[in-house]
Amino acid sequence: MSKKLIFLTIIAFVATVAITYFGFIKEYEPHQPIAFSHKIHSGVNNIPCTYCHSYVAKSSQPGIPSVMECMGCHTYVKAEYDSNDPERLREYKGEVIDPNNYLYDNRKRIVFEEEIKKLTGYWERKEPIVWVNYHYVAEHAKFPHKPHIRYGLECTTCHGNVDEVDIPKPIVKIQMGWCISCHEEKLDANFKEIEANHKGISELSDLDKRIMSHTGRIRSDKLYKDYDHKLGDKHSNKDYAPKLINIEKEVAWLKDCSTCHY
Numbered sequence: 001m002s003k004k005l006i007f008l009t010i011i012a013f014v015a016t017v018a019i020t021y022f023g024f025i026k027e028y029e030p031h032q033p034i035a036f037s038h039k040i041h042s043g044v045n046n047i048p049c050t051y052c053h054s055y056v057a058k059s060s061q062p063g064i065p066s067v068m069e070c071m072g073c074h075t076y077v078k079a080e081y082d083s084n085d086p087e088r089l090r091e092y093k094g095e096v097i098d099p100n101n102y103l104y105d106n107r108k109r110i111v112f113e114e115e116i117k118k119l120t121g122y123w124e125r126k127e128p129i130v131w132v133n134y135h136y137v138a139e140h141a142k143f144p145h146k147p148h149i150r151y152g153l154e155c156t157t158c159h160g161n162v163d164e165v166d167i168p169k170p171i172v173k174i175q176m177g178w179c180i181s182c183h184e185e186k187l188d189a190n191f192k193e194i195e196a197n198h199k200g201i202s203e204l205s206d207l208d209k210r211i212m213s214h215t216g217r218i219r220s221d222k223l224y225k226d227y228d229h230k231l232g233d234k235h236s237n238k239d240y241a242p243k244l245i246n247i248e249k250e251v252a253w254l255k256d257c258s259t260c261h262y
Contacts, residue, residue: 032132032167034118035110037102043163044092049155056155060144064131071123079112093164105166134167135159137174141260151186179260 041047050056055063081088083100090097099112122129135158137143155162160171172178195201200222201209208222 037166038162
């Protein structure tokens with residue numbers, strides 16, 4: 001084997017190891033255009049997630065605040081502190097926060113005032129901030145935030161305790177197996193709870209369960225052979241028409257591929 005071939009083989013091996021490590025093993029750490037700290041905003045200042053991510057309960061995407069939204073606060077909050085003023089210091093979970101000398105993400109020292117000046121620069125230039133995404137979903141899949149928030153899922157389930165870190169890092173790998181296991185766990189718990197009031201649910205077909213989970217209702221004659229016409233809402237003005245029973249419970253049903261895939 002020639003020296004050139006050996007050299008190329010070594011280079012290929014090193015490249016493979018590097019790609020595997022940085023692409024699949026090492027935690028992804030995005031470098032943002034501004035040193036935005038979730039810990040300072042969500043933790044120290046106790047700003048709710050939905051204040052900045054205002055579309056999370058209304059849309060499939062949580063929404064990223066515009067420069068105008070950021071300036072709504074930072075037109076007044078400029079973090080201009082005298083380094084000799086002890087009142088500039090704040091304590092959060094045992095850590096002393098110094099806005100003039102803050103250890104950002106345990107890797108560099110920043111001054112809050114300088115970062116806010118960067119934000120102001122974007123505003124004055126009428127230029128959007130291109131934030132770096134750190135939570136990726138496969139191109140053929142979708143993760144709609146709205147139904148998960150409506151169900152009552154906490155942001156920390158997927159994003160971790162963002163109030164304790166400057167840059168949130170993925171705490172879970174959003175893969176099909178993880179999604180399905182979570183839904184199956186919630187589904188079992190939900191149906192057991194519903195079945196306590198409606199014994200016939202366990203005998204429903206998968207199709208009927210799916211309809212029920214999407215609409216929150218089920219025809220009374222599906223649950224009871226001798227159903228009571230007084231149950232649920234009227235299906236029509238005819239007395240003999242089946243009534244609809246309101247389940248009034250979100251069900252984490254995942255049986256249709258199109259629920260998660262384009």
